Amino acid sequence: MLNFDNNATTPVAPEVLEELIRVTRDIHGNSSSGHSIGVAAGDLLENCRKRVAKVLNAKLPSEIVFTSGGTESDNAAIRGCAWAMKDAGRGNHIITCAIEHRAVLAPCEWLAKHGYEVTVLGVDKNGRISLDEFKKALRPQTILVSVMLANNEIGTVQPIEQLGALARTHGFILHTDAVQVAGKLPIDVQALGVHALSLSAHKFYGPKGVGILYLRDNTPYTPFMLGGTHEYNKRAGTVAVPQIAAMTTALELVEKKRQSRGAEVKRLRDLLVQLTLKDVPGTHVNGDLNLCTPNTASLRFDGLYGGHLLRKLDDEGVLASAGSACMWEQTKPSHVLTALGLTDAEGGSTLRFSLGFDNTEDQVRELVVKLARLVPEIRKAPPQAIRPPKERVATH
């Protein structure tokens, strides 16, 4: 299997699986219980909180809230901070961006139906917001800004540090979805100047269904999940200690790997693009690789539907992802590709290749050989000759 779909999810690393099994088996207590096995679980939980805080350079371990994943972290940050700020009479205006993940756009749309005003900033052809437009959109009533650190489909990195500086002078809460960044770029919550940041374990070789919400101390926040007093009153519910322990191991591991092997992942991504542009005529890069996470390449292939190519690649053991919902006669590009200004045909002919630490140069070369054979084949074939693709719009 040639896995070039690491932005969708990553395999659980062996050390992480071991930790998941060890804690599930040996430390099964409820971290809120007062007896010895409960205290052992509680101690491990607080140890994980400290270790995660260290990796993210948070000031306090209590700023780390464990959640069920990126979607929950995004929802909790957006709905929780917006509610608290509005309740305190600070305003009702939110700014976000057109290429955010649905886990950010959907709660913003929900808030827009419930008394908040939402500005959705457009992006340029590389997927970057404009700071000038951002400043123009700011109002005295702006309470919350949610702009992602890096995009899942094209990898564009946004100028969050500059937004952090504006947050200091204008007093809005700054949330960033960093789900696609762990293990790819450094994450330093203080340097970024964010109040809230979302992460998801399954994107960095951890288990699915567990994530992190960094929430700076004293940030106005109304808990999203109500019930017990878990997670310093920020997220009710019995805490998933084994998953959190595994995620913590994964975060430390991926940060070490980023430092030792990150440059190699970037070299392989660049090689993939360079060889594909050379060996597969009629290929283009969406966005600017210099502004992207080092593992992601969004490529479009003139004259075909990305879903068809995706299916052919899948038949040959290659995993990638489409940027569109491809039907027989129509393509519906994702909201991200549309926001870049791509036409339906351009968006529909796009595939995302996202590398991980397990990819090798041989795999990259094998992928390009396959592309060089399959792309002209698909371009020549009448559409009926190709099995309909199963892929839906890439939302991961």
Ligand SMILES: Cc1ncc(COP(=O)(O)O)c(C=O)c1O
């Ligand atoms: C940028 C981004 N945000 C949020 C999410 C949602 O994370 P999760 O799958 O943990 O709910 C994803 C996952 O696809 C993502 O890529």
